[in-house]
Amino acid sequence: MLNRPVGSLCGMTTTDHELAIAATGLRKSYGDKTVLDGIDIQVPAGTIFSLLGPNGAGKTTAVGILSTLIRADAGQARIAGHDVIAGAQAVRAAIGVTGQFSAVDGLITGEENMLLMADLQHLSRQEGRRVTAELLERFDLVEAAKKPASTYSGGMKRRLDIAMTLVGDPRIIFLDEPTTGLDPRSRHTMWQIIRELVSAGTTVFLTTQYLDEADQLADRIAVLNGGKLVAQGSAAELKRLVPGGHVRLRFAEPVAYERAATALRETVRDDEALTLQIPSDGSQRELRAILDWLDAAGIEADELSVHTPDLDDVFFALTGSSVPAQTTDKETVR
């Protein structure tokens, strides 16, 4: 009873009612194209789960099924304890969804959008005004509140979108690629918002094609490729799945570089940059051994850095030929 490993791989032992999202065997195809080919997802309450995958992997379809927007061809899903088909309205009452394309009414102002949500959440007029004012303030939209939402920038639209999602105080929030198309500053604002949500106890289901985003935010990550989950675990667990850790030594002096290169075995040389890569798991013991050896040989490296495999490596290893989007890429957004 003392150990409650929520959010780790051992989280599978948690019972159903602690799971905010529990799905088994979800399948969906459009025509003869299989988009989801039997996926299982379990998200403990109060954690961030990230579904990571390249474009067309089926992320949006998964969100659609879990948020009652579309029906799976097979499989079951329970959100907050309710079946997505039999208890669709109960599921909808528990969730908030921010889709990939901004779900705001562009013809009316930001404030009117918020009040519209308050009305649809059946809040009293007074309560609706209070929540609206509070969220506009929190998401830095007070100045733009009286302007039509269609005039907002991409980052402002996303913030309004999330603010609208929060009006009903949902326990579980689905965010489908919340930072796609945002500039770096807006991305970090969005990350901050997501962290705040979870610290308040909300469960977040996040899809992303950005590896660093999943790494930054998620307690657990599932990699979706070609409609199948090819790996699940924490960022650290996933990184352990692939080899590739090394220590890198950089030298300022060609002479020291040559001496080190000839003396150390099993190194990968880069003669132009004067760097050596030594395979290593980055553990303290191995680092000390390398440092001791350098001292003993009287060689001074200009710089020493430890490289553990990042999710890029994981992604390439798991998804084979698929090329994941890099954060530096400009994603074309409709």
Next chain:
Amino acid sequence: MSTAGYAFRDNLTMLRRNLLHARRYPSLTLNLLLTPVILLLLFVYVFGDVMSAGINGGHADRADYVAYLVPGILFLTVAMTSLGTAVSVCTDMTEGIMARFRTMAISRASVLIGHVVGSVIKTLTALLIVLGIGLAIGFRPDATPVEWIAAVGLMALVSLGLTWMAVGMGLVSPNPEGASNIGTPLVMLPFLSSAFVPVDAMPSWFRWFAEYQPFSPAIETLRGLLLGSGIGTKNAVLTLAWWAVLSVLGYLWSKGQFNREPKR
């Protein structure tokens, strides 16, 4: 609050949203008024003498033709505004906010009901404007208050039927241009009715269509109510039957379309 109470509140919320759109962008509705108003003025002032001479057996009287024409123009107005509804429903469906509505615990029907009720209100407002212009150029109805109420009810019923059909058209169209195209036959129907000339003046092979299509009986009924020209059981029954059936069909069609899984 009960489920029904919540559903009612959702309907009101969606209606408010619809009317807010109309208030922010009145040009969308007003543009649709241009066609009926221009046709009214064109037919009265340019073709009026010839048309009335044709109808009255050679005796030209423009005032007569105003009386004949206005009821038909009123229904053309209803058809035009419902074309606007088809376009605005289609536009709304392509907006991201629709996915949000579908994942909220609200009355699903409220999304469409907001459009329909809002549309009927806009149509009745447009009718007031057109009727005002009609009165200004010499339309002199002699209806009693009861007949006026019946006339308003008739126009609301036709508007309801056309709007539900328009909502269905908006839902099946992939884009607003498509919605505008698919709705065009709706706007053409009043031209093929007794709106501009009596059906007797049409070639016999075509007359049966003009006489029995949904608009002619409604136009004749409105003429009877506003001008006391006599309605006849046939027209009254045909009008009620046509527009009740179209309202129900349009509603069922729209509901079926809306409940379909959204396309990706």
